Amino acid sequence: MRLDKYLSQSTDYSRKEVRRFLKMGEVTLNGEEVRDPSMHVNEVEDEIYLNGYPLEAPGEKYLMLNKPLGCVCSNNDGTHPSVLSFIDLPRANELVICGRLDVDTTGLVLITTDGKWAHRITSPKHKTGKLYQVVTADPIPEDAVDKFAQGMMLINDKVRTKPAELRITASNEAEVILTEGRYHQVKRMFGAIGNKVEELHRASIGNIHLDEDLELGEYRFLTDQEINSIQ
Ligand code: URA
Numbered sequence: 001m002r003l004d005k006y007l008s009q010s011t012d013y014s015r016k017e018v019r020r021f022l023k024m025g026e027v028t029l030n031g032e033e034v035r036d037p038s039m040h041v042n043e044v045e046d047e048i049y050l051n052g053y054p055l056e057a058p059g060e061k062y063l064m065l066n067k068p069l070g071c072v073c074s075n076n077d078g079t080h081p082s083v084l085s086f087i088d089l090p091r092a093n094e095l096v097i098c099g100r101l102d103v104d105t106t107g108l109v110l111i112t113t114d115g116k117w118a119h120r121i122t123s124p125k126h127k128t129g130k131l132y133q134v135v136t137a138d139p140i141p142e143d144a145v146d147k148f149a150q151g152m153m154l155i156n157d158k159v160r161t162k163p164a165e166l167r168i169t170a171s172n173e174a175e176v177i178l179t180e181g182r183y184h185q186v187k188r189m190f191g192a193i194g195n196k197v198e199e200l201h202r203a204s205i206g207n208i209h210l211d212e213d214l215e216l217g218e219y220r221f222l223t224d225q226e227i228n229s230i231q
Helices: 003-009 015-023 115-122 144-150 185-192 224-228
Strands: 027-029 049-050 062-067 105-112 128-134 167-169 173-176 196-207 217-220
Touching: 003 027, 003 105, 003 224, 062 224, 105 115, 128 185, 144 167, 173 185, 185 196
Parallel strands: 105 196
Antiparallel strands: 027 049, 062 105, 062 217, 128 173, 128 196, 167 173
């Protein structure tokens, strides 16, 4: 994006006003004074200051975070830190967390400013599959595959769970794909077949896969392809 466009879109100033600021030497790009309005800027990586104040890149933001144990996917529960505390962006507490992982679940969390996009991820109507990797206390019997596929009545719920895909990958390990996100759903589904989830990790949401280069607590911006993959 051109520098003058970036400046006017991330402030309330017109392009004309922005060009005046540039002429007056009031804009820095990665610490260097810049005056050329047609200069190309990278919206994600460049640090742009106007009159000494950092500007937030215009447009919606879409991030993936590798959630560690011990933090929550709400803004604050008074006991555990929020996943948003890892996000080093202005007004991070206004971001939307797309669906919740339990405090003892790790893995992929999507975070955005775009409420409609978040809704497409969380609404069961959109059938966006969430892939979980599970380690259980006891061996997982083969007939669990059919039980997950047929849907289950879970205690305190009024409707059956939607069909879920269960792939047993080792005697006490499996992958589960859910298209809904009920409270403690994976743990309760394994509970319903008399087993217990010992470890739970979310590896993907639709075609967005947790980036292996992200350490626990690290995040990165999504690519356009990842953003557009959520329909
Ligand atoms: N199901 C659970 O039980 N816990 C999670 O964190 C996510 C899905």
